[in-house]
Amino acid sequence: MVRELIETNITRRLIPKGLSWFGCMGGLSLVAFMIQLGTGVFLMFYFIPSATEADASIQKVSHSIPYGWLIHRVHAVGPHVMIGMVLSHMFRILFKGIYRHPRELHWVSGACLLILTLVMYYTGYLLSAGNRSNYSVIPITFIYALHIAGIPLAMGLFMGMHFFMVRKTGIYEPL
């Protein structure tokens, strides 16, 4: 029973010969998002969203917590990789004309995901060291709430919509 399940779902599901890297970018964007989520939850245990204490709390993560430096680095570099993946995913769909009927709403929900990914990047940039001069205009607690709750929740919602619709129509070039 378990063996049958593993064989039908994993070991007998070989990667098709013609699959290109561009065709994997939607799935890889999701993997990048999950990595940001995991490393972000780790950082939440230590980061203090205060203009005077934020730097010291991040210094503590990098120097006193085991592997803290690695998790902090992955969380800082990951967004650049993720944005590259989301853009490659989008350009493949644009150049192949996959956004046409019946996939208009896949495209619209995807565009919302791109905007939310960029807002996530910008709020993260404002929270990082050296970019905190804006706190007199927008309080750090507001930026932090957006970064750890508001935007991720909205992304979860749009991803749910995106995947539901992909499931309904099936993918454009079946594996």
Ligand code: HEM
């Ligand atoms: C966080 C960002 C995103 C994630 C995690 C994501 C994830 C995915 C996944 C896993 C699929 C199914 C597999 C595939 O065809 O690649 C998919 C399909 C699709 N995505 Fe996205 N996506 C994102 C952003 C976007 C953007 C920015 C657009 C366009 C503006 C877009 C438009 C589409 C369309 C039209 C499909 C259907 C493709 C087909 O039927 O083959 N997505 N997405």
